[in-house]
Amino acid sequence: MPPIIRTHDLRKTFRSPKRRPGVSGALRTLFSRAYEEKVAVRDVTMELEPGELVGYIGPNGAGKSTTIKMLTGILVPTSGTIEVAGLVPHERRNDNARNIGVVFGQRSQLYWDLPLVESFELLRAIYSIPKDRYRENLQRFIEMLEMEPFLRTPVRQLSLGQRMRGDFAAAMLHNPRIVYLDEPTIGLDVVAKEAIREFVRHINQDRGTTIILTTHDLADVERLCRRIILIDKGTIIYDGTVDHIKEQYGTHRTLVLTLTEPHPNPVLEETEIESNDRGLVRYRFDRRRVRPDQLIREATERYELRDVSIEEPDLESIIRRIYVEGYEQEPVNS
Amino acid sequence: MRLEPYFEFAKKAFAREATYRLEVFTEIGSLIVRVYLLRSVWTALYAQNIAPMNLPLHSMITYATVALLMSLILEVDGTRLIREKLREGTIATDLMKPISVPFYFFSDGFGQTGLHALLVIPCILFALLLVHIDVPSAPVFAMFLLSFAVGYLLNFFVNFVMNAIAFWTLETFAIQLIVRWVSDLLSGQIIPLTFFPGVFGRIVFALPFAAIYSTPLLIYVGVIHPQDYGRYLLVQFLWLGLFSTLSLFMWRAAARRVVIQGG
Ligand SMILES: Nc1ncnc2c1ncn2[C@@H]1O[C@H](COP(=O)(O)OP(=O)(O)OP(=O)(O)O)[C@@H](O)[C@H]1O
Ligand SMILES: [Mg+2]
Numbered sequence: 384m385p386p387i388i389r390t391h392d393l394r395k396t397f398r399s400p401k402r403r404p405g406v407s408g409a410l411r412t413l414f415s416r417a418y419e420e421k422v423a424v425r426d427v428t429m430e431l432e433p434g435e436l437v438g439y440i441g442p443n444g445a446g447k448s449t450t451i452k453m454l455t456g457i458l459v460p461t462s463g464t465i466e467v468a469g470l471v472p473h474e475r476r477n478d479n480a481r482n483i484g485v486v487f488g489q490r491s492q493l494y495w496d497l498p499l500v501e502s503f504e505l506l507r508a509i510y511s512i513p514k515d516r517y518r519e520n521l522q523r524f525i526e527m528l529e530m531e532p533f534l535r536t537p538v539r540q541l542s543l544g545q546r547m548r549g550d551f552a553a554a555m556l557h558n559p560r561i562v563y564l565d566e567p568t569i570g571l572d573v574v575a576k577e578a579i580r581e582f583v584r585h586i587n588q589d590r591g592t593t594i595i596l597t598t599h600d601l602a603d604v605e606r607l608c609r610r611i612i613l614i615d616k617g618t619i620i621y622d623g624t625v626d627h628i629k630e631q632y633g634t635h636r637t638l639v640l641t642l643t644e645p646h647p648n649p650v651l652e653e654t655e656i657e658s659n660d661r662g663l664v665r666y667r668f669d670r671r672r673v674r675p676d677q678l679i680r681e682a683t684e685r686y687e688l689r690d691v692s693i694e695e696p697d698l699e700s701i702i703r704r705i706y707v708e709g710y711e712q713e714p715v716n717s
Numbered sequence: 718m719r720l721e722p723y724f725e726f727a728k729k730a731f732a733r734e735a736t737y738r739l740e741v742f743t744e745i746g747s748l749i750v751r752v753y754l755l756r757s758v759w760t761a762l763y764a765q766n767i768a769p770m771n772l773p774l775h776s777m778i779t780y781a782t783v784a785l786l787m788s789l790i791l792e793v794d795g796t797r798l799i800r801e802k803l804r805e806g807t808i809a810t811d812l813m814k815p816i817s818v819p820f821y822f823f824s825d826g827f828g829q830t831g832l833h834a835l836l837v838i839p840c841i842l843f844a845l846l847l848v849h850i851d852v853p854s855a856p857v858f859a860m861f862l863l864s865f866a867v868g869y870l871l872n873f874f875v876n877f878v879m880n881a882i883a884f885w886t887l888e889t890f891a892i893q894l895i896v897r898w899v900s901d902l903l904s905g906q907i908i909p910l911t912f913f914p915g916v917f918g919r920i921v922f923a924l925p926f927a928a929i930y931s932t933p934l935l936i937y938v939g940v941i942h943p944q945d946y947g948r949y950l951l952v953q954f955l956w957l958g959l960f961s962t963l964s965l966f967m968w969r970a971a972a973r974r975v976v977i978q979g980g
Contacts, residue, residue: 397979452979457812459976473976480815492810496733508725509814 386430387561387593388454393463395424395449423449425617426463433560434591436583438598438608438625442706446617447597451563454595455485468560481510484554488566491550493538499549500534503556510557517556524552527582544575551582555592562586564596568603580606601699613702613710620710625698632701638666638678641690649686651678662689722816723824730795730828741836748789748840755781756848771911776938779850783937784906784930786837786844787865791872791929793833795826800880803971812975819968823873830869853937860946864933867953872929874960881967905931911940925960928953 401417424446431437441447452458453465456472456479465472472479485492493502507517525531528548533541541549547567554562564583568576584607586592598604604611604625611628613621621628642649642662649659653673654666668678675693682688735741756778763774772780799822802808811818844850853861879896901907904926913921921927932949935941941949 399978449979452809455813457809457976458979476812477815480813483813485813487810490807490810492813494729496736497729501729501732505722505725505729509722509816511719511721 387433388431389466391428391464393427394461396461397421436587436594438596438604438611440611441614445614451565482560484559484562486550486554486564486567488569495539498535506556512557520556543570561593605698633696636670637694639692640664643687643689726824727828730825731831734829734832749843752782780938782844782850789833793829794876795822796877796880800884803884861933861937864936868929871957874964877964900926904929925956928956
């Protein structure tokens with residue numbers, strides 16, 4: 384199957400009047416034609432197959448939301464090409480709108496003064512969703528997202544978690560082929576997050592909906608995505624599987640020992656002590672140079688242990704390292 | 718174009734307005750008081766010979782009462798939404814839907830109008846029974862309704878342009894208030910434009926504000942004669958054409974700014 388989303392050298396440059404400090408600066412701003420240019424998205428090329436669920440990850444200001452806005456058609460690219468389900472979004476905004484569903488965690492698309500269910504009715508009319516399909520979808524969503532208790536509450540009175548559930552349902556009512564989720568779990572408690580993740584999984588797997596998910600909560604990504612695209616300063620720095628990046632960066636493991644008696648310097652060969660807190664010692668080691676079972680044997684010979692465990696690096700610590708140090712094909716191991 | 722979404726927008730706006738029930742009843746109450754007060758004021762002014770006498774007192778009271786009832790419908794401003802949405806960037810959410818956004822604003826305003834029109838009914842009864850306003854013949858009344866409908870559309874587009882301008886320029890509450898007050902005065906809503914003398918009067922008649930209130934009102938009280946209907950309606954339609962075109966251009970410019978500069 385051909386890709387459902389395709390961008391090539393996509394670029395967005397924002398132009399804003401150059402501001403100068405002070406009153407005279409403000410006056411000069413009024414009359415001068417000097418502009419400041421900011422490249423928010425720089426030559427982004429990506430392809431998504433139908434049915435993929437891709438995590439779009441990057442630090443604040445990396446250009447994620449800007450990319451998504453271009454994909455929805457509400458932002459015109461400065462250069463490059465986009466095609467979403469065969470359409471150029473900003474040229475065919477209305478047709479594109481029928482193919483997509485969007486959830487912005489920061490901004491609701493529900494109608495503020497109306498009870499939640501009336502926003503749904505409005506969307507039924509907007510997308511001309513057939514009555515029976517509407518009823519069926521709504522029923523399923525109400526169950527999955529447990530919306531029954533607040534269905535008749537005006538949106539402005541809903542809690543953040545309730546509103547987000549409403550927003551998810553609203554974005555999926557018309558069975559979009561593609562869904563963009565921009566920080567959809569921001570500010571949610573663990574239970575709500577779990578409900579949302581389960582819902583996203585359902586939409587992706589049971590309906591085959593293509594999803595781009597932007598989030599700062601890497602647990603979302605670990606739970607949902609096989610593939611991630613990393614973007615930094617507008618440029619894609621990694622596009623591949625979560626497993627691959629873990630493999631690549633996961634050369635180090637952590638051995639955690641709980642000693643029966645605290646020890647001032649409980650050394651082990653080929654390791655580096657990360658911390659030593661009243662008998663709880665964390666060692667960092669390179670699994671290519673020493674096997675964990677060797678380490679454990681050595682440790683049992685030298686010290687009296689109450690507990691042993693080995694920690695795998697999680698995505699969060701890997702991503703944090705990439706944000707700080709930048710991405711390299713073959714990361715150097717310190 | 719599919720009309721269903723817009724019909725639904727109107728319905729929801731109607732329902733939304735209806736939830737402010739207390740306001741609805743105070744509005745009716747205040748309107749009735751204002752009808753009564755206006756009658757007293759004009760009666761007193763006519764008794765003192767202060768008002769210019771090109772309208773008999775009875776017609777004047779009819780004029781003032783109908784103007785008040787019209788204002789209940791025309792004061793709805795469905796386009797205030799544009800300014801808020803453009804400023805706060807929430808317009809992006811509307812642009813992501815398969816709808817015509819200006820038409821959405823219009824439907825929303827229309828729904829609000831619907832509720833206000835319901836409020837007018839008890840006031841009309843009051844005006845007929847207690848103030849004894851004149852009722853014109855059927856053809857004149859039909860002409861009034863037509864002219865009022867054109868005025869309603871024109872009012873929408875004038876508001877649209879005003880709100881769009883406010884989005885681009887600095888606005889202050891004081892300026893808004895002055896514009897509002899001048900347009901109220903020059904529209905014939907408070908004083909019939911026939912009271913303005915000479916050249917000034919003629920200028921005022923040619924302004925778009927007159928096409929909103931004054932023309933339908935003067936048709937109602939019979940100051941505009943049937944042989945002049947065509948001329949007055951033509952002026953109304955010209956303004957309507959101008960302001961709807963202007964609105965279209967301003968909307969395009971605003972939307973362009975959003976899609977290029979990101980709001
Ligand atoms: N309308 C705009 N005008 C000017 N600059 C903008 C505009 N929108 C975004 N930017 C800039 O473009 C860059 C990318 O912003 P964007 O919102 O895409 O980041 P993001 O990856 O979504 O970040 P976050 O994780 O904080 O949401 C930022 O430097 C931002 O300041
Ligand atoms: Mg963002």
